[in-house]
Amino acid sequence: MESESHPSPDxxxxxxxxxxxxxxxxxxxxxxxFTLGAYNVIFxxxxxxxxxxxxxxxxxxxxxxxxxxxxxWVYPACLALPTVWLGLAAAVPHRGGTPRELLFLAGxxxxxxxxxxLTWLLLRILxxxxxxxxxxxxxxxxxxxxVVGVLAFTLGRLNDVFLTCGDFDISGNSVPHGCRPxxxxxxx
Numbered sequence: 001m002e003s004e005s006h007p008s009p010d011x012x013x014x015x016x017x018x019x020x021x022x023x024x025x026x027x028x029x030x031x032x033x034f035t036l037g038a039y040n041v042i043f044x045x046x047x048x049x050x051x052x053x054x055x056x057x058x059x060x061x062x063x064x065x066x067x068x069x070x071x072x073w074v075y076p077a078c079l080a081l082p083t084v085w086l087g088l089a090a091a092v093p094h095r096g097g098t099p100r101e102l103l104f105l106a107g108x109x110x111x112x113x114x115x116x117x118l119t120w121l122l123l124r125i126l127x128x129x130x131x132x133x134x135x136x137x138x139x140x141x142x143x144x145x146x147v148v149g150v151l152a153f154t155l156g157r158l159n160d161v162f163l164t165c166g167d168f169d170i171s172g173n174s175v176p177h178g179c180r181p182x183x184x185x186x187x188x
Contacts, residue, residue, distance in 0.1 A: 017133060018141050025145035028118065030152040037156020038176040047107050051082035054118050079118070085110055 032046045058079035085107050092103050133141070155162075156176075164182035165175045 022144045026148040029149040033149040033152035034156040037153040054079045054082045
């Protein structure tokens with residue numbers, strides 16, 4: 001029986017894999033979640049970043065077919081969703097109204113949900129392969145990424161607690177409604 005102070009090599013491998021996937025997922029999800037909290041919108045460049053990365057991962061996965069997880073059409077279909085959204089956005093008339101609003105709501109949802117999924121797929125397909133993590137470990141990582149997304153959204157909503165309007169100005173962002181007046185803080 002191994003002591004807790006000397007983890008097995010498999011345990012260390014799981015921890016390293018989990019750290020990379022959770023860190024990558026959190027890095028990908030925090031900004032869209034924060035901007036949704038602060039501005040009530042996800043910026044266009046975040047959606048286009050999701051499209052660009054998902055397209056590259058899809059093409060890489062198709063080229064590295066032997067590393068693609070064995071789930072048939074599910075992963076490629078998920079990776080193709082941003083391209084489908086972009087095509088629909090180009091096809092829907094620009095007059096506003098319900099179809100346009102629903103399309104951009106779908107884009108926001110796709111960004112918040114799709115970004116962690118995209119990060120997950122990228123790391124699993126290209127770095128770790130499919131059998132590296134148990135289902136329980138996978139759920140824990142997805143849970144950690146989800147918690148970071150929820151916290152980033154909450155921080156966006158509560159930006160006036162720790163940021164000023166000057167922080168948004170100096171970063172080149174628009175000032176969100178309800179920000180705290182003041183010059184840029186040391187965080188700016």
